[in-house]
Amino acid sequence: MASVSLASRESRARFPASFARRLALPALFAAVLAVPAAPAAEPVFDVHVHLREGARSLADYEADARAAGIELGGVGAMWFGGPNQALAGDTGAVRAGNDGIIALAATRPGVVAAATVHPHDGQAALDELARVASAGVKLLKLHAHTQRFDVDDPRVEALVRRAGELGVVVLMDNAGILPGDHEKLFNLVVRVPGTKFILAHMGGMNFRFWNILMFARTADGFAMDNLYFDISGPVLLADSPLEAELVWTLRNVGIDHVLLGSDYPQLGLAAAVDALGRLDLTGEEKAKIRWHNAARLFGLEAP
Known part of the structure; x- marks a missing residue:
């Protein structure tokens, strides 16, 4: 190998520099072509976005995503939360x-409108x-918590049962704020x-509860x-002492059933991603x- 290397150095010394460069170009092109192209960044679906000021909030949210280099595939957008209430009896405001959120979603193909009703409104809520x-x-x-109803109320079951019959997915808060939240x-x-x-929020800081699914699924039915689950909140435990437990829980509940959420504007999408x-x-x-999980659940196509 030493003699070959020496001979190569002597040959390069006798060749004009331009000729050496011409010899090197085909090899350079071959090397470039042999490197696989970097995969395009996949879109992100954020299932938990509060648009408290409608189109203005959406514009701010999209600007934040662009600034962070995030390609938005879509958002689950809701109008209530924070200063916007949806309490029992406020049927006109609801x-x-x-x-408003339906009209906004009509202007953006990637926006999945999240409506709300109040279970205590009975037939009016069902209508x-x-x-x-x-x-x-x-x-x-x-x-x-914010709408002030008990998950065990029979009117809640009637409402979510009807949602299933209509093909509507039900997103419920599970931050672990209320006693018995997870069990109910x-x-x-x-x-x-x-x-x-x-x-x-997958139980918030009490996410460990949902490892019960590992055992529950061994029983018939x-x-x-x-x-x-959306993991807005707990996802921020990356690099914390609880990360290993969170990852273990995600796999126990089933990765195919986990969605990304930000809970914007309280928490940002860039931090979640x-x-x-x-x-x-x-x-x-x-x-x-x-x-991919959200695309499958809501029947979405990549932008």
């Missing part, structure tokens, strides 16, 4: 809020649910297998394939959480 479903709404958001939601999901549920990227998950698992 209808107006739902109409409003049917109305928004006929307008194309695929997502119903309910928040027991678990039982509701079991009682209404025909409805698809997304539990927001407890597949609970209708249960999904960055934290997901740092979790000790495979690239395939992250891609499912970032986009």
Whole structure:
């Protein structure tokens, strides 16, 4: 090998520099062509976005995503939360809020409108649910804490059962704020297998509870394939002492049933995407959480 190297150096010394460059070009081109192209960044679906000021909030949200280099595939957009209430008896305000988010979604193909009703409004809530479903709404958001209802109330079960019959996915808060939050939601999901549920925040800092699914699914009739989670909040535990437990829980509940959420504007999408990227998950698992699971659930196409 030493003699070959020496001979090569002597040959290069006798060749003009331009000739040497011409000899090197084909090899350079071959080397470039042999390097696989970097895969295009996959879109992100954020299932938990509060647009408190309608189109203005959406514009701010999209600007934040662009600044962070995030390609948005879509958002689950809701109008209530924060200063916007949806309390029992406010049927006119609820209808107006739902109409606003439906109209906004009509201007953006990637926006999945999340309507709301109040379970205590009984038949009026059921009628409003049917109305928004006929307008194309695929997502119903309910928040027991801010709307002040008990998940065990029979009117809640009647409402979410009807949502399933109409093909509407139910997104319910599961931040663990209320006593018995996880247990009541678990039982509701079991009682209404025909409805698809997304539990927001996956239990918050009490996410460990949902490892119960690993055991529940060993029993007959407890597949609970209708249960999904958004990980707004807990995803930020990346690089914390709890990360390993969070990853273990995500795999126990089923990666195919986990969605990315930001809870904007309280928490930002860029922080959620960055934290997901740092979790000790495979690239395939992250891609499912970032986009593919939501695309399958809501029948979306990549932008």
